[in-house]
Amino acid sequence: MRVDTTALESPLSVAAIRSRLAAGVVGCRLELYHTVASTNAALRELAREGAPEGTVVLAETQTGGRGRAGKPWFSPPGVNLYASVLFRPAIAAGGAAVFSFMASLAVTDAVRELGLAPAIKWPNDVLVGGRKVAGTLAEAAVTGERVEHVILGLGVNLNVGAEALATALGDAGRRTTSLREALGRPVDRNEFAATCLGCLEEWRIVHAEQGDPALLQAWRDLDIVSGRRVQVREGAQVFDGRARGVDAAGHLEVEDVRGRIHRVVAGDIRLLE
Numbered sequence: 242m243r244v245d246t247t248a249l250e251s252p253l254s255v256a257a258i259r260s261r262l263a264a265g266v267v268g269c270r271l272e273l274y275h276t277v278a279s280t281n282a283a284l285r286e287l288a289r290e291g292a293p294e295g296t297v298v299l300a301e302t303q304t305g306g307r308g309r310a311g312k313p314w315f316s317p318p319g320v321n322l323y324a325s326v327l328f329r330p331a332i333a334a335g336g337a338a339v340f341s342f343m344a345s346l347a348v349t350d351a352v353r354e355l356g357l358a359p360a361i362k363w364p365n366d367v368l369v370g371g372r373k374v375a376g377t378l379a380e381a382a383v384t385g386e387r388v389e390h391v392i393l394g395l396g397v398n399l400n401v402g403a404e405a406l407a408t409a410l411g412d413a414g415r416r417t418t419s420l421r422e423a424l425g426r427p428v429d430r431n432e433f434a435a436t437c438l439g440c441l442e443e444w445r446i447v448h449a450e451q452g453d454p455a456l457l458q459a460w461r462d463l464d465i466v467s468g469r470r471v472q473v474r475e476g477a478q479v480f481d482g483r484a485r486g487v488d489a490a491g492h493l494e495v496e497d498v499r500g501r502i503h504r505v506v507a508g509d510i511r512l513l514e
Contacts, residue, residue, distance in 0.1 A: 251319065251400070253299055254431055261435035266295035267326055267442040268435075274298070276318075278305040280325035281380055281394040287327070288382070288390050294329040297438060315401075315409045321419075322397040322434055326441055329390050330448070334383045337391055338491035338506075339453045341365070341379030342460045344393040347440035348375045349463055354436055357423055361463040363484075363493045363510055367397075368465065372418040374398050395437065399428045453489070461486065466510060471495060475508030484510070 255271045262268045270293060277283045277300045284298040302318035316323055332340055341364075348367045349359040352374065360368045367375035378394040398406070398419035406417050420428045447455050461467070467486040472479065473495055482497040493505040 251427070251430055253301060253434065257431035258299075258435045258438070261432060262439060263442070265439075265442040267445060268297055268438045269293060269295040270297065272296070272298045274300045276300065276302050276304060279303050279394070280323050281378060281392050284325040284327055284392050285380065288392065292327055294327060294390075295442075296327040297324060299324045299434065315406070316396070317401055317405060317409075320400040320430075322395060322399055322430060322437070324434065324437070325392050325394040326438070327390060327392055328445070330388060332388050334381070334386050334388055335490060336453065337379065337381040337383075337388055338364075339456055339489075340391055340448065341377070341393060342456045342491060343441060343444040343448060344377035344379065344395055345375075346444050346456065346459055346463075347437055348377065348395060348397060350440040350443075351433055351437040352420065355420060355424060355428065355433075357420070359463070360465040361460060362512070363464065363466045363487065364491070369418065369420070369423045372416055374418055374420055374423065393441070397433070397437070399430055399433060457487065457489070457491070466493070466512070470513040472511040472513055473503065473505055473508045474511075475505055478508075481513065 253273055255273050258271060274283065280298045280300050280303065284296065287296055300323045303316035303323050330340060345361050345365050345367055349361060352359040352367065352369065357369050362368055365377040366373050375395065375397040380392045382389040400421040401419045403422055410417055466484045469484055470481065471484050472481050480497050482495040482503065485494040485496055487493055495503045495505055497503060
């Protein structure tokens, strides 16, 4: 369903976003919808139909937006950024995790452009003032050891209010905020979307020219988990330990109280200090 902008206070606009984008791969095709189950799901269908690398799906709202581990992503209409970008990188399956770091790096770059100081909490949360403002979700289609495509989904709280977050998220709402709340003023959604996509294009080029080490170094510079005590939940396993940082594959290494090193691939991390 295409966007009906009459009911939106500050609608997204393909024309407005494109006018702010420099020529490049990311954003070569922009698809804007009013309502989708999730932008990742919508782009997944386009990818199967042969959509080119750089195709972007944006939506005013999502009815089934998801974060990691299938957790619902609060997606109120007309206030935030929900976007997914298609990549077709020449990487092996084991490289998808590090490749996905581009999403959080692009978001932090765009947030920094607003004058704020963002940080990253492994693997994909972007924080401002210790509170979550954005999350990213990567999905890779793999055949054998070859990656067919990677979809990087972005969910950024731009203008949603604190009361709405508290009502929708309950206790978790106290650990979440929006860029509007952090800045004390509204954020231009089209300008932020274009900035974020432009940053993704820059990181795409960096990765193509310099490989995983460049992404890992930039990500580590923004990481707030390394060196801190954390609680890890991975499946049925729960344990405390001290985070040692990410390895070359982008997985988090945590040393437990007995000195054993755990390689966390898809767990949830809670900071204990």
